[in-house]
Amino acid sequence: xxxxxxxxxxxxxxxxxxxxxxxxxxxxxxxxxxxxxxxxxxxxxxxxxxxxxxxxxxxxxxxxxxxxxxxxxxxxxxxxxxxxxxxxxxxxxxxxxxxxxxxxxxxxxxxxxxxxxxxxxxxxxxxxxxxxxxxxxxxxxxxxxxxxxxxxxxxxxxxxx
Amino acid sequence: xxxxxxxxxxxxxxxxxxxxxxxxxxxxxxxxxxxxxxxxxxxxxxxxxxxxxxxxxxxxxxxxxxxxxxxxxxxxxxxxxxxxxxxxxxxxxxxxxxxxxxxxxxxxxxxxxxxxxxxxxxxxxxxxxxxxxxxxxxxxxxxxxxxxxxxxxxxxxxxxx
Numbered sequence: 001x002x003x004x005x006x007x008x009x010x011x012x013x014x015x016x017x018x019x020x021x022x023x024x025x026x027x028x029x030x031x032x033x034x035x036x037x038x039x040x041x042x043x044x045x046x047x048x049x050x051x052x053x054x055x056x057x058x059x060x061x062x063x064x065x066x067x068x069x070x071x072x073x074x075x076x077x078x079x080x081x082x083x084x085x086x087x088x089x090x091x092x093x094x095x096x097x098x099x100x101x102x103x104x105x106x107x108x109x110x111x112x113x114x115x116x117x118x119x120x121x122x123x124x125x126x127x128x129x130x131x132x133x134x135x136x137x138x139x140x141x142x143x144x145x146x147x148x149x150x151x152x153x154x155x156x157x158x159x160x161x
Numbered sequence: 162x163x164x165x166x167x168x169x170x171x172x173x174x175x176x177x178x179x180x181x182x183x184x185x186x187x188x189x190x191x192x193x194x195x196x197x198x199x200x201x202x203x204x205x206x207x208x209x210x211x212x213x214x215x216x217x218x219x220x221x222x223x224x225x226x227x228x229x230x231x232x233x234x235x236x237x238x239x240x241x242x243x244x245x246x247x248x249x250x251x252x253x254x255x256x257x258x259x260x261x262x263x264x265x266x267x268x269x270x271x272x273x274x275x276x277x278x279x280x281x282x283x284x285x286x287x288x289x290x291x292x293x294x295x296x297x298x299x300x301x302x303x304x305x306x307x308x309x310x311x312x313x314x315x316x317x318x319x320x321x322x
Contacts, residue, residue: 008253010269011246011261045262047234049288050211052262073208077238077284085172092169100172101206101213108171123238125286127210 010045014054017044025065026153026161029141035061035114050127057083057120063112065141070133074102074126076112081120084113088137104129109137171206175215178205186226187314187322190302196222196275211288218244218281224273226302231294235263235287237273242281245274249298265290270298 007013019037023030035058042052055063063076066086077099084091085100087110094100094112102110114120134143134151141161143151153161168174180198184191196219203213216224224237227247238260245252246261248271255261255273263271275281295304295312302322304312314322 007255007259010248010263011253011255011259014260041260042236042262046264047236047262049234049290052236052286073210075203075208075213087171092172094168094172098168098172099175099202101203101208102171103207125213129210
C-alpha cells in the first residue's frame, strides 16, 4: 500500500492498529482466554459510546468463556474463517458474512470457538452501559462492571478470584 | 445453503433480513438519499442500545448527505466494493477491509459515495444517545432527535422542511 492508497484519518486500515491478547480475566482462567488477539478499532478512532473490536482467534482458541451480559448488547460479524458459535441452543458453524446478535438480559450465554487450523476474524461490537454484569454458566465466575469502567471478577458467591 | 449450513438464532445470514431504501429525510432532499438500501441487523437481533446496519449503495448513490452528530458516535467498516469517503479533510477512496470512526461532537462531517459501477457494502454502527443533533454543512438542513426516537428535520434557522 503506497501513500496514495493508504487511508488517512478518520479512516484507517485495521491492520495498522496494535493487537493484544491481554485479558482482565484473572488466573486460573486467564490462559484459556489468551488465544485471541484484539484490535480496539473504536478506541483507536476516539469513540467512547461503544466499542468495536477486531478479534483474531487462533486455532484452538475462544473469543471468551461462554457468557451473558445483563445490560449491554453485543453484535458479532464473521469477517474471515469458520467459527463455532456455542449458545444455550447448542453449537453451530458460522462462515464469513454471517452474523449474530446478543441482546442484554436474555441470560443466553455465548462464545465463539476456533476448531479449524487457520485464524478466524470477527468484528465485535458492544456498548458500555453502566451497571453491567457478566454471568458465566459453565464455570464458577461472575463479573460486575465498576464505576471505574473495569469489571471485577469473583466466584458466583462473590469471593475474590 | 441447506438446513445444515443455514445459521439459526441468535445467528443469521444478513441477506435474509429485508432491505429498504426508506429515509426520514424530507423532500426535496429525499430522493438523493434513496440510492442506498439498509438492512437493520441490530434491530433484527433485538438489540436496542445501538444500531448495526448493512448498507448497500448502488452506483451513483450516497450513504447520506455529509453530516456530523453532536452526541452519537458512528463507525463504518467497508465489506465490499470501493467507496469514496468525504470529510472536511477532503475525499479518499476506501476498499474492502478499511474502516473509519466518527466521534460525536467533532463537527467533522462525512458521507460515503459510490462512484463506481458496482454496489458498495458497508457495515455501519451507531449508538442511540438521546439529545443528538445532526448538522449538514453543505445544505440548508438540520435535524434534532426527539423524545419519540425520531429526528425532526428543519432548515438551519429552524423552519419546517
